[in-house]
Amino acid sequence: MGDARQYHLLSSPFRMKRGGELHGARVAYETWGTLSPNRDNAILILTGLSPSAHAAANEQDPTPGWWNEMIGSGKAFDTDRFHVICVNSLGSDKGSTCAASIDPATGEPYRLTFPALSLEDVANAAHEAVRGMGIEQLACLVGCSMGGMSALAYMLLHPGAARTHISVDTAPQAQPFxxxxxxxxxxxxxxxxxxxxxxxxxxxxxxxxxxxxxxxxxxxxxxxxxxxxxxxxxxxxxxxxxxxxxxxxxxxxxxxxxxxxxxxxxxxxxxxxxxLSRASDWFDVAEYGQGDVMRGLASIHIERALVIGVSTDILFPLEQQETIAKGLEAAGAQVDFVALDSPQGHDAFLVDIENYSRAIGGFLATI
Known part of the structure; x- marks a missing residue:
């Protein structure tokens, strides 16, 4: 089994939202499909808290990925048409710089000296990696669970960086539960x-x-x-x-x-x-809208969006996805909102492949 990871070296120093900076930091990523000559067919996937960048099997690493049935020739993320990228979150130990990485200043692992991590940092690191590939604008930005919040941060911090967006089982802010x-x-x-x-x-x-x-x-x-x-x-x-x-x-x-x-x-x-857990709690779109979530979402400008939620999700309840859909629509996007009744709850996007394939594949076929 080969190592399919590739690495993007982040700008040094890489400044963090809540203070502190990283030197010589990197993020791991994997790709599927071919980037078009004018680099306009790229899809970026941002992951939940625990997955790696290995979202699907590829030539370098044929082992099944965490979203294996979704990515490939003729699948929902059709690699005959799109160049799919999955970036491992900054702060995750699956190849990216994290608390377990060696601090170049001391030669020891950072441990708790790692700077406070926010999902804005995750978004900025992923954006740097995409720009490093020569991609000015993503055809689609996809975020699942925690990655959906990172994706909202990506679009808030980098206007125009994505043409369309797919929001999967996520939220504009964490609820008390x-x-x-x-x-x-x-x-x-x-x-x-x-x-x-x-x-x-x-x-x-x-x-x-x-x-x-x-x-x-x-x-x-x-x-x-x-x-x-x-x-x-x-x-x-x-x-x-x-x-x-x-x-x-x-x-x-x-x-x-x-x-x-x-x-x-x-x-x-x-x-x-x-x-990463604390970063998920901290994230709040309302920070970008004078304390109001809808006003925060109003500053995201994309052409189209697909927002998917599950009625049985107790971690990221369906009404939070409805808020995202309404907010993006109010900001001028054409939004498809899909509410699924999968019994699997929050994990449905990893399990109910048939329904997610239909929704995501159907949306991508029209962009």
Whole structure:
């Protein structure tokens, strides 16, 4: 398996929204399809909190990506027509500069000396990478979940940088429920003794904290309807239970969450998780509109937009996507709003490929 990552070296110093700067920083990205001679067929995808830039298989790395069924020849993101780019967020440990990276000033990992990260920084880093490819204007800017907020920041900070926009299961600002969940996730990590103020090591890793954080996330990424349908109150078989452990797992749903947490645990740097999680809470379109979300959205000028939401999403509720759609429309864009009834909740865009393909492929066929 080859490494399909490419890297863009950011301007040095790269100044951060909330103060501080990075030197010699970079972002990782991957591409699919061919850039047209006049560089006007590029689609940029900004990701949720945990995915890498590997959104789909490509020649260098044939392993399936996190949106594999969506990107390729004849798929929703048709690589026969478009040049698709996925940038790994600044602050993520999947190849981009983050809290786990070496600080060139000290030769040690940044850890908690990494500057305060905002989604505006994520957007500016992605924009620099796109400009570095010689692309003046994207044919379409796509943002999923946290990446949808980064995409709004991208368009607010760089007017004219995108012709059209696809907003997927996101929000113009975090609501109290989402902030509360992410706050608990961060607290679980920080209260793990092995976190040690960010100074953990491979043999002293905050596994319990990361495990609880992931379980909380997975619970909110799906809907109650999905949990009922999949697990009901089914109990574990006796041989799957540890009767010597007081208050041990009894139900299948507990075992399922444990499996998810185990698979995630060593796959993501805890400090990077903390930084990106907080950046999601901080982001607020209202900052660009004198405290008013609609006024903030009014300064985004694009030709067309597709806004997709799911009625079962408790993390980024459908009414937040309606707000984005109304705001972009009021600002002069032609907006298609698609409300899906997928039972999978927030994660539907990763699971309900048929409905998302139809909506996204249909929209892109008209731009």
């Amino acid at each position: 989402a902030i509360a969940i992410r706050s608990l996730q961060r607290e679980a990590i920080r209260l793990d003794p092995h976190w040690n103020e960010g100074r953990y090591s491979d043999d002293q890793w905050p596994e319990h904290g990361m495990s609880i954080a992931r379980k909380l996330g997975v619970i909110t990424y799906r809907s109650a309807m999905e949990w009922n349908g999949r697990f009901a109150r089914i109990r574990l078989d006796p041989e799957q239970r540890d009767d010597n452990e007081p208050f041990g797992f009894e139900f299948q749903v507990e075992s399922y969450l444990e499996g998810h947490a185990r698979r995630f645990n060593r796959q993501f740097d805890p400090n990077s998780y903390l930084y």
